Amino acid sequence: MSQAPDPIEAHVRRLWRHRGVEPAAPRRGPRRRLALDDVLDAAVAVADADGLAGLSTRAVAGRLGLTAMGLYPYVGTKEQLLALMEDHASALPSWDDPGPGLVDDLAAWAERLFDLYRHHPWLAELAWSEAPGGPHQQDWLERLLGILERRRTPPAARAAVVTALYAVVRATAQTDAAYGRAAASGVAAAWLERARATRRVVGDLADRYPRSHALGQHAPHDWRDAPRASVRHVVEVLCHGLGTAGAPRA
Amino acid sequence: MSQAPDPIEAHVRRLWRHRGVEPAAPRRGPRRRLALDDVLDAAVAVADADGLAGLSTRAVAGRLGLTAMGLYPYVGTKEQLLALMEDHASALPSWDDPGPGLVDDLAAWAERLFDLYRHHPWLAELAWSEAPGGPHQQDWLERLLGILERRRTPPAARAAVVTALYAVVRATAQTDAAYGRAAASGVAAAWLERARATRRVVGDLADRYPRSHALGQHAPHDWRDAPRASVRHVVEVLCHGLGTAGAPRA
């Protein structure tokens, strides 16, 4: 499957393997000991446990009883492994748009995406800008666009809404993950230590940045529920704005 | 300066060195050949040219006529180097709020931040969630909060607006950078090749994801100006929504 003349076509075939795309090429060598989905399960498990930083080819291979090089026939390069993992972990759950308003439908979408990122925090670390890769990512996007279309949202504004929603959900998920890691490990995270040291060293920090300080004071103690509410709030603001803002100028 | 009993306090002192914080500790060893700002200039130059991937301690040191280890007295670990670089490159420019509306002031802020990211694309690759680190980042945040305050924006909604604005500007900058890299290097970027291969392999992609396809068709040919307009548009939607959405529920 892997050594089609074009390695990136082989990669795409792997990405879409569950959507009616055949693996290409007659198979002549010895049989594989594993299935691609098992490999990806292992890789996702490693990333869930140790983050992207702990995701080495040797770690994934070791969990499968393989050597690092033994991974290549399955997933190609590490960059391609990441793309496969990303899609493997991003299955779109099924739910009914709650209604009655656009806000509710969008919020439902956003909250489900946020939950996905919460289960797999490393997803938020991956670059998002570079075009939707696999079928699952396409599913998410198509679903969102479906909501916007059914609710008769101004078409020219849709790209902006898509960008804003993804960006906010991902940013919130990153913050949430950072707090989660800090809470999980007994020792305080480096960035928390730094914040404390800053207050100690600078001293009049609150006077220099009164507004930032005030914002920090309002920070919720129950950060575990806060991000979800925050996402919801942004969606509300966005929707209200959609009714009046209309098409972009440029 | 560096080996104060607490290395992270030393780091914070370096971060705020231009804001009246003394470097601490009497100096006894040989004089430094370089100034910290020169080191950071070099590091930023490397990152501008080769991205974060090309930013190795040896690369930065080499540009300065040092060995890799010679960097440590100046910047500490690489994580700390990144924090110092981030702040070093993030000086807040000066401008007058254009008015007359909130939209214009916010758009002016957002566009300036976007320009910063365009000059230093690696800034958008850095994690943002983990608390503002240095003085320059604080300046940006304080300026934004100043606008929201002067325009009498509902205080409870400010955190959401801050998140949304940063998230959107950063996401847009990442996309812009990806296109920029693709255009710069003669060969097509990997993700563009993959998108082409996907259309070739899947074939009925446009039928499976009609709405995503339509969105792609609307993609502007002049992607160089598009991101700025996109940022502006999101700001508009956000502002209109701000007037009516009010405080968050939770």
Added chain:
DNA sequence: GATAACTCTATACACTGTATGCCGATGAGA
């Protein structure tokens, strides 16, 4: 002047992704 503190170099180590060569298993063509 002695000594502690400091900068900078050289070396070394564990770890990364992956190129290369190998052996053995496999299936297609003869």
Added chain:
DNA sequence: TCTCATCGGCATACAGTGTATAGAGTTATC
């Protein structure tokens, strides 16, 4: 059925990463 190109998986190797360690040489303090 024999042959051979093809493939899976392993061992090895290599360049590159951040950084721990040790030492040489320089500086300010006692």
